[in-house]
Amino acid sequence: MFAYLVRRILYAIPILIGVNLLTFVLFFVVNTPDDMARLQLGVKHVTPEAIARWKVEHGYDKPLLLNRAAEGGAQFTDTIFFRHSAAMFAFEFGKGDDGRDIGNEIRTRMGPSLAIALPVFLIGLAVNISFALLMVFFRSSYLDLGGVVGCVVLMSISGLFYIIAGQYFIAKLWNLLPISGFGDGLDAWKFVVLPVLVGVVSGIGSGARWYRTIFLEEIGKDYVRTARAKGLGEGRVLFRHVLKNGLIPILTGAVVVLPLLFMGSLITESFFGIPGLGSYTIDAIQAQDFAVVRAMVFLGAVLYIVGLILTDLSYAWADPRVRLQ
Amino acid sequence: MMDIQPVILWTDALVFALLASVLALVAFIRRHEHLRAPWGEVARRPMAMGAALVLAVFVVIGLMDSLHYRERLPDSPPDRPQYSVDVLSAFDALVGTLRTQQEKTYSAPLAMQLYAKEFVERDGRTVREYPRLKYGGAHLANEAARGPDIARRVLLGIVQGLAVALLLFGLAAAWQARRSQRVYGEWLADFGAGRLGWPGRTVAAVLTLIAIAIAVLVHLAAGYHVLGTDKVGQDVLYISLKSIRTGLVIGTLTTLVTLPLAIVLGIAAGYFRGWVDDVIQYVYTVLNSIPGVLLIAAAVLIVQVYIESNPALFDTAAARADIRLLALCLIMGVTSWTGLARLLRGESLKLRTLDYVQAARAFGVSHARILARHIFPNVFHLVLIAIVLDFSGLVLAEAVLSYVGVGVDPSMYSWGNMINGARLELAREPVVWWQLAAAFAFMFALVLSANLFADSVRDAFDPRMGGRR
Numbered sequence: 001m002f003a004y005l006v007r008r009i010l011y012a013i014p015i016l017i018g019v020n021l022l023t024f025v026l027f028f029v030v031n032t033p034d035d036m037a038r039l040q041l042g043v044k045h046v047t048p049e050a051i052a053r054w055k056v057e058h059g060y061d062k063p064l065l066l067n068r069a070a071e072g073g074a075q076f077t078d079t080i081f082f083r084h085s086a087a088m089f090a091f092e093f094g095k096g097d098d099g100r101d102i103g104n105e106i107r108t109r110m111g112p113s114l115a116i117a118l119p120v121f122l123i124g125l126a127v128n129i130s131f132a133l134l135m136v137f138f139r140s141s142y143l144d145l146g147g148v149v150g151c152v153v154l155m156s157i158s159g160l161f162y163i164i165a166g167q168y169f170i171a172k173l174w175n176l177l178p179i180s181g182f183g184d185g186l187d188a189w190k191f192v193v194l195p196v197l198v199g200v201v202s203g204i205g206s207g208a209r210w211y212r213t214i215f216l217e218e219i220g221k222d223y224v225r226t227a228r229a230k231g232l233g234e235g236r237v238l239f240r241h242v243l244k245n246g247l248i249p250i251l252t253g254a255v256v257v258l259p260l261l262f263m264g265s266l267i268t269e270s271f272f273g274i275p276g277l278g279s280y281t282i283d284a285i286q287a288q289d290f291a292v293v294r295a296m297v298f299l300g301a302v303l304y305i306v307g308l309i310l311t312d313l314s315y316a317w318a319d320p321r322v323r324l325q
Numbered sequence: 326m327m328d329i330q331p332v333i334l335w336t337d338a339l340v341f342a343l344l345a346s347v348l349a350l351v352a353f354i355r356r357h358e359h360l361r362a363p364w365g366e367v368a369r370r371p372m373a374m375g376a377a378l379v380l381a382v383f384v385v386i387g388l389m390d391s392l393h394y395r396e397r398l399p400d401s402p403p404d405r406p407q408y409s410v411d412v413l414s415a416f417d418a419l420v421g422t423l424r425t426q427q428e429k430t431y432s433a434p435l436a437m438q439l440y441a442k443e444f445v446e447r448d449g450r451t452v453r454e455y456p457r458l459k460y461g462g463a464h465l466a467n468e469a470a471r472g473p474d475i476a477r478r479v480l481l482g483i484v485q486g487l488a489v490a491l492l493l494f495g496l497a498a499a500w501q502a503r504r505s506q507r508v509y510g511e512w513l514a515d516f517g518a519g520r521l522g523w524p525g526r527t528v529a530a531v532l533t534l535i536a537i538a539i540a541v542l543v544h545l546a547a548g549y550h551v552l553g554t555d556k557v558g559q560d561v562l563y564i565s566l567k568s569i570r571t572g573l574v575i576g577t578l579t580t581l582v583t584l585p586l587a588i589v590l591g592i593a594a595g596y597f598r599g600w601v602d603d604v605i606q607y608v609y610t611v612l613n614s615i616p617g618v619l620l621i622a623a624a625v626l627i628v629q630v631y632i633e634s635n636p637a638l639f640d641t642a643a644a645r646a647d648i649r650l651l652a653l654c655l656i657m658g659v660t661s662w663t664g665l666a667r668l669l670r671g672e673s674l675k676l677r678t679l680d681y682v683q684a685a686r687a688f689g690v691s692h693a694r695i696l697a698r699h700i701f702p703n704v705f706h707l708v709l710i711a712i713v714l715d716f717s718g719l720v721l722a723e724a725v726l727s728y729v730g731v732g733v734d735p736s737m738y739s740w741g742n743m744i745n746g747a748r749l750e751l752a753r754e755p756v757v758w759w760q761l762a763a764a765f766a767f768m769f770a771l772v773l774s775a776n777l778f779a780d781s782v783r784d785a786f787d788p789r790m791g792g793r794r
Contacts, residue, residue, distance in 0.1 A: 018611035023623070026627060027627075153773060155772075157772075293623055
């Protein structure tokens with residue numbers, strides 16, 4: 001088990017290097033620092049001096065890979081690649097265009113992101129599983145058919161619609177909750193309710209339908225027939241046997257996204273004015289703040305790989321047939 | 326008759342190439358019984374056929390909107406013609422005045438007045454009132470005449486739509502009866518009882534509804550802005566219809582990029598295993614571990630920098646927007662092939678151990694031939710299911726990406742841009758809701774019919790679904 005874990009973590013390193021190289025190529029080779037400077041300063045009236053100044057300010061005035069002007073080891077360390085890409089492995093993200101430390105921002109913004117993403121995830125999981133079980137319980141009836149059609153209809157509605165409609169009706173027209181914003185400590189609850197509600201509702205369509213197929217697949221298996229043959233009632237079969245076994249693929253599927261919850265949701269956070277990582281990212285994209293985008297790409301990749309490792313562990317935990325070696 | 330210069334944008338060329346290959350595929354499938362059977366299964370489902378007809382309407386509009394041209398400037402000399410910078414399409418020519426009848430600013434659906442009060446000169450005095458629209462309801466004498474006029478147009482549209490549908494139905498019925506060598510009445514009886522072997526009643530009902538909707542819209546649009554006007558006074562119905570092409574292009578061309586990558590890499594990884602598998606798995610884990618939106622955002626920002634620093638390459642704004650659309654499709658394709666590739670890898674891993682593949686290997690059949698003859702045809706249903714299932718997700722993704730600011734060009738008609746431009750207007754008093762409602766409704770219609778169609782295709786092609794749905 002421990003050896004497996006160590007091996008998986010070692011295996012993650014080449015992947016992170018790949019991500020790092022890819023972002024380096026995208027942000028510095030395809031797009032030279034000069035291009036970035038020109039985009040930031042306005043394409044039309046830009047002097048070479050202004051570009052040079054911008055590059056010095058952001059630390060992009062070094063050579064990309066090899067600094068021939070420097071001495072010894074500094075030939076490799078005093079470069080853009082080492083300063084801005086390799087440094088990420090030490091979680092040193094540098095400063096954004098607004099001059100603030102990116103690592104610091106990430107730490108303070110994780111909380112609000114989690115305050116939205118975690119309830120959406122947990123409540124959504126519970127709601128979707130309940131709906132799916134309900135449909136499976138009444139399978140091949142009009143209730144089931146109606147449920148499936150309802151799911152397809154819910155899936156076909158743009159996520160933006162849920163947010164805009166929720167904000168308009170619940171917050172603006174009926175004045176039940178604030179439209180957007182965030183508070184300190186426990187005062188934040190009233191700002192959290194609406195985004196969570198919207199998040200859960202917008203996920204029902206695809207989630208419930210997906211879990212329904214998993215349960216249906218499970219219900220066709222032999223052990224279910226055995227359970228019925230023993231004379232168990234449909235409710236017992238469903239809740240004691242099918243639910244338990246069906247949860248294995250559901251849980252392991254959910255574990256992958258668990259670490260990514262830290263990143264928050266771009267759209268939800270930006271619409272509801274939540275000061276989390278999602279809105280941070282979206283602001284960075286819109287302001288073309290490459291340093292922040294790069295940092296978020298790296299952070300997302302790290303969290304994704306953590307999710308993959310957790311998935312394997314949860315498999316072994318939930319399904320005794322799986323052994324990690 | 327004004328001279329025109331055809332313009333072939335990049336996406337136009339690809340759209341028509343795609344159309345040609347789909348038609349070739351259809352011809353191929355028609356000639357092979359085992360390929361035709363699952364499609365017959367799809368065609369027997371009322372839901373699938375209804376959805377397919379709605380999709381067909383979208384596709385026809387999208388294709389017409391892909392035939393681009395530029396008009397010759399009327400005052401340019403005939404020997405050295407100059408062309409307008411506006412790139413129009415066959416669809417623009419068809420809807421005619423819808424594009425040109427521009428009001429001053431917002432107006433509600435079917436209104437005859439602007440949405441906000443303005444100071445107007447009247448009888449030498451300035452009064453503050455709702456000014457009349459230039460085009461919408463301009464033929465009416467007063468507000469009281471509006472209701473009856475709209476009712477008259479709607480009724481006329483319904484009657485005409487019904488008449489057209491009935492005529493078409495009569496002709497189709499006669500043709501069908503003749504083809505199956507039956508008496509007309511007998512065929513009608515089968516049709517009424519739903520015994521045709523294909524969902525005749527659903528098709529007839531959906532076609533009738535489409536005919537009525539088109540007729541009503543044509544009559545209403547001749548005198549009003551059916552869905553109101555936007556901030557600069559442009560007809561919202563026109564913008565919504567123009568956005569169809571953008572949605573379709575993103576939904577289809579992205580898949581076109583995805584397919585070669587997913588098929589080649591997925592099958593190669595599963596079939597060859599060993600170091601090939603390791604490399605391909607490494608590549609897709611790296612791509613997968615970057616959050617999709619961020620990778621798209623990074624790539625789109627880069628394309629933007631490229632376009633901004635090379636303005637000379639694009640002669641019209643439409644060409645620039647088109648390149649950005651194409652780039653978006655490419656980027657979304659490059660980021661989204663991993664799911665299908667993983668699926669195909671797993672399937673090929675299973676297939677390569679099967680007896681007939683082993684036998685082919687023992688006979689010395691080359692790898693290329695085994696892949697083409699034995700592996701690919703047996704994973705094709707997965708590819709097809711992925712195409713139809715991905716389509717709706719891509720259409721929805723466009724709206725989100727446009728909101729983030731990394732979607733299509735802001736000057737391009739798209740539902741994402743419509744939503745983005747209108748979402749702050751909900752804070753106005755009175756509320757400007759029609760632009761959002763139109764964008765969401767059109768998107769919903771396209772995505773819902775795509776989803777319903779995709780479900781039927783999956784049920785028909787996926788052997789695991791056998792009989793259960």
